[in-house]
Amino acid sequence: MNKNLKNSSGFLVAISASPYSQYLIKWTCETAAKRKSRWLAVYIQTERELTKEENELLKRNLDLVNQLGGELIISMDDDVPAGIMRVAARHSISHIVIGKPLGYKPALFRKKDIIKTLIKLSGETDIFVISEQSIRAEKKPFFLKLLSGAVAVNIRGYLLVSVWLLLLVVLNLFLFNYINYLSVGFIFLAAVTVVSLFCRRGPVLYFAALSAVLWNFLFLQPRFTVYIDHLEDLFMFLMYFLSAFIIGNLTTRLRLNEAFLRKREKNLEELYRMSKVLNESGTKDEIIQKSTGLLKEFFSAGLVLYLNDENNSLSMLPFNGSDFALSDDDWKEAFNVFENRQTLFQTQGSGYCYIPLLTGSIPLGVLAMNLKDKGDFTVEQQDLLTTLVSQMTAAIERNEYNITQQKIKLAEESEKLYQILLNSVSHELRTPITTIATSANGLIDDELGKNVDVRKIFADDIIEAADRLNRIVDNLLGSLKMESGRIMLNLEWYDVSELVSAAVKKMGKILKKHKFTSSLDNDLPAVKFDFRLMEQLLTNLLYNAIMYTPEDTFIHLNVRADNDDVVISIDDSGPGISAEDKEKIFDKFYRSRRERAGGLGLGLSICREIAEIHKGTIIYEKSRFGGACFTVRLPLQRDEIKENYSE
Amino acid sequence: MNEGGMILVIDDEIQIRRFLRISLESGGYNVVEADTGEQGISLVTSVNPDVIILDLGLPDIDGLEFVKRLRQWSKIPVIVLTVKDSEKDKVSLLDNGADDYLTKPFSVNELKARIRVAFRHKQKGTEQQVFKSGKVSIDFDKRIVMVSNKKVKFTPKEYAVFTLLAKNAGKVLTQNQILRELWGPYFQEESQYLRIYVMQIRRKIEDDPANPEMILTEPGVGYRFMTDEEAL
Known part of the structure; x- marks a missing residue:
């Protein structure tokens, strides 16, 4: 036995709407646990609709799977063995568990022998066929229930078609006065087709x-007997029987298939709509609002969502957009679901279903949907609901992950900026200090x-470094x-030429290495500004012009x-500023990559601040002399300048 | 005086270059200046300097990169100009082939002392039999160490540490360099060994082991053996 166990193992138990499945599930769970293997349960949904009782049974089976911690897969396929094998292949299953009814004998010709077909299809997969004998005691009551249920549902259909047939016979008896028995036969055949469209x-x-x-008895010669006189009539009767049978069978099958496909398409569409909505939602709130909105629409049921709070425990307050709040007892139920991480469909009592928003670690919360008036909530709907909820959970998780990523990135960037700033501050401060110290040492x-x-030479260096x-x-x-x-603006009336000469004087001899010229209009009006700040602006601009252009240029x-x-403008004939830098030169701490002269990247940002608090502007343009040109505009409307500047 | 000694100064700050030129020329050296690393590298090949003074904060080439490139083909001593708080940089520079460093701001005398050491180590090619400097004399053949004319008894490991430092008198040696030389490449992280040996050596040779005058600690970097001759 052991050597047959493959290492890519996994158990798959095939379950149905049968009480025996409970035993199969338990057996699989135990066996898988013994072998430290994972296990899954599969339910193949066929086109046959389940009765209410069967549905209940199936739900109970599926609940058991959930409780025992197995993964549940619901798949649609009219061919049960093929469906099982498809699921097994998709989940790389090595062992399939299937139940064997008591008194099972392999059928020789019957197509529907699931066990036989499954064994035929299994290939390398091991098939465990578990006998149902061990739970024989439970068998009868369920079986009886099942039978009564099945009959109870169909009896209406039989009654209905009987009534139709009766009406049709009456009609035909009347028509038989005018038409022959063949036409009557065709009318019956057409009726079979029509009935198969509805039943x-x-x-x-x-x-x-x-x-x-009835056709034979009422219309074929000799009438009112089951005998048929003529050979051709006998053939006719047999042909009729065959045609009616095939038409009836095919049409119903086609119709059921179509309904089946439509349902499947609807599920797919709902899944698609959900994922579309989730993709389009930006924030966590938006994701939750929109997806819960869709869930309400799909299932036309009210819901409430509790998220986990900062302490990673389930919040007592429902999330915005919830339709109602749970009572304390129901909230406890939700809390249990949160703790156990298992979906709970409460069929009796409150009628809520609780679905945990499962993630890798702690659930994000619990969604409770009110299914009280939804007695016909099918297994497929349950499956769809949990799938949609897990889609929503994944989207929330992804969103939170993105936010964390962004935060980390931001922190990294600010750390980097801080490092750059620290380096440039220490470099900028140390260089002149070094010059002063070494030159003084030389002295x-x-x-x-x-x-x-x-x-x-040393004294000059010291003065320059101190500047x-x-x-x-x-x-x-x-x-x-x-x-x-x-900043307190100290606004006074000044002649701009005073400002220019003060700034030029402050630059000292470093300006002498360039060919510096200045030109001022004769009739300049007096302007109100903060002299010290404007002087700082001008010296910064002049200093930049000196540092970034070769000596002896103008x-x-x-x-x-x-x-x-x-308007004050300063032109130089240096290399100018690259398009890339142009956008950023006024940003704080921005330094051109080409920059060799050092600096903190503060000069121009302060210039802009100073210009702006004087309600003025500063812009960069390419100079008509080839280099850079900085232009400062100060407005003459003095009244608008506030005495106290504050952002 | 070191007539004709050629020194290449690589620094982007004109004031520092000026100071170095004036100080070194007054000491009798010839000075060539470069303001970028690339220019410095090409000058190394064209003027073949005896010593290179390299600023760490060059705009074009990282100092470490410069030393690594230079060491692929040249053994010219390199003295690095650094700023405070850059012990890690200093250690990696020294481990990668730089000979010594000067922390800015520095004095004319410090500068001249470093240059002297660099020149001496460059000229002293072959192993000496006898080392004599200030109070210390070492006879390598007989393995005798005399301090102030008194024989000092060392354990073999102490002797190895002491002579390694003495042979590199005036020059800083990083902990890694010493450990690698004496204990092998696998003990580079075991700096506590070294600390203990240095402590024991100091007890034997220093007048006041708490205020050493011969084996100086360069915090975060390593040790420097100083004799009267090298003193500032």
């Missing part, structure tokens, strides 16, 4: 057989300090102040009045 197979065959007999060196020229340090500190503090939004500063604005 199940049983009543149709009953109708076909009875109509044949006090016995040998080097004696040389007057060398001392001058640089000053600018960095100004920009850092400026940036902090702007960020805090509590820098031109122009101030002019333009309608209601005063």
Whole structure:
């Protein structure tokens, strides 16, 4: 036995709407557990509709599968053995368990012998045929129930066709005065076809057989006997019988098949609609709202959803969009479902079904649907409901996963930005400090300090480095102040030429390495601005022009009045700014990748802030001299400038 | 004086280059400057300097990358200019072939001392039989160590550590370099061994082992053997 066990093992138990399936399920569960193997249960749904009792039995079987922790697969196939094998192949099953009725004998010719066919189809798969003997005691009551149920349902159909047949016979007896027995036969045959469009197979065959007999008895010579005189009439009768039988059989089958397909298509469509809705939903709330909306529509039943809270326990409050709230007892039931992770269909009592939103770890919540008035809730509908709920769960989970991913990415990016910032701040501050320290060291060196020229060089370096340090500190503090939004504008009336000369003076000798020129309109009006801030703006722009262009190229500063604005522009003849950088140069901490001169990437962002709090603008353009051109516009409408700036 | 010694300075900050040029030229060295790593590499081949002073914060080539590339074909001593708080960078640079480092800001004397050591190690090609520096003399043949004319008894491992440091007098040695040299490549992480030996050696040779004057600790990097001759 053991050597037959394949390693890709898995047990598949085939169950039906029969009480014996309970034993099969338990047997499979135990056997699979012993072999530390997984197990699944399959129910193949055929075109035959189940009676209410059968449905109940089937639900009980399926519940048992759920309780024992097996995976449940419901598949539609009119050919049961083929359906079982299809499911087995899909789930790489090595062992199939099937029940054997008491007193089973392999049929020689019967097609419907499931066990025989299954063995024939099985190939490498092992088939376990479990005898039902061991539960014989339970057999009778269920069997009787089953029988009475089956008959009770069909009896209406038989009565109906009997009445129709009676009416038809009366009609034909009347018509027989005008037409011959052959035409009567055709009328009967047409009636069989019509009946088969509306009735199940049983009543149709009953109708076909009875109509044949009545035709013979009432219309064939000799009339009112079962005898048939003429050989041709006998053939006719046999042909009639055969045709009626085949037509009845085929039509009902076709019709059932069609209904079967339609149902399947409806399920598929519902699944498709659900996945479409889920794909289109962005947020968790949207996913839940839309999918619960669809569930209500599909099953026309009210539902309530409880999600798990921050403590990973089931919330006591229903989610928005729920139709009702559960009573305390029912909530406890939902909580049990949450804990046990198993679907519960409560057929008696409250009539709720509870479906956990299962994930890899803790369930996301429990959905409860009110099925109180849905006595005919079939197994397929149950299956569809759980499938739809698991689709919804997957979408919520995916959504949450995406959100976490985004958060992680954001954190990583801000960490990276922080690192870059830290590096550039420390580099920017240290470089001038190093220069100051080393140059000062050179000054006090016995040998080097004696040389007057060398001392001058070192002193100049120290001054320049101190200026640089000053600018960095100004920009850092400026940036902090702007960020805090509590900068106090010190607005006064100034001549713009004062501002220009102050800024140029502040630049000191580093401006002398370039050919710097400036031109100012003669009739510039006075402008109200914060002198210190505007000076910072101008020195930042000039400093950039110096740092990013080669020595001995020209820098031109122009101030002019333009309608209601005063316009300050600084042109250089350097390499300009690439299209890629153009968009970002005013962003805080942005530094061009080509940049060699260092810097914090704060200068231009502060320039923009300063321009904006003066209700002005700053833009970059390509200079008509080939390099970069920064243009600052300050409005002359003084009243609009607020005394206190705050975001 | 080291007449004619050629030093290549690679730094993108003009002020630092200027300071180095003035200081080194006053010390009698010839100085060639480069402001990028690529220019530095090409100057190495064209002027064949005796010592290279390399700034770590070059805009084009990472300092480590520069050293790795250089070491594929050249043994020219490299002194790296670094900033504080970059012990990890220093160690990986030294382990990858840089000879020494200077932390900015540095003094003229520190600079000159490093350059002197670099020149001496470059010139001293073959193994010496006797090492003599300040208070310390070592006879490698007889395995005798004298400190202030007194014989010091070392265990074999202590002797190995001590002589390795002495042979590289003035130069920093990373813990990894020492461990790899004396214990082999598989003990590189076992820095506590080394710490114990250095402690024992210090007890035997230092006047005040708590304030060592000969075997100095470079925090986070390694050890440097200093003699009077190398002192600042």
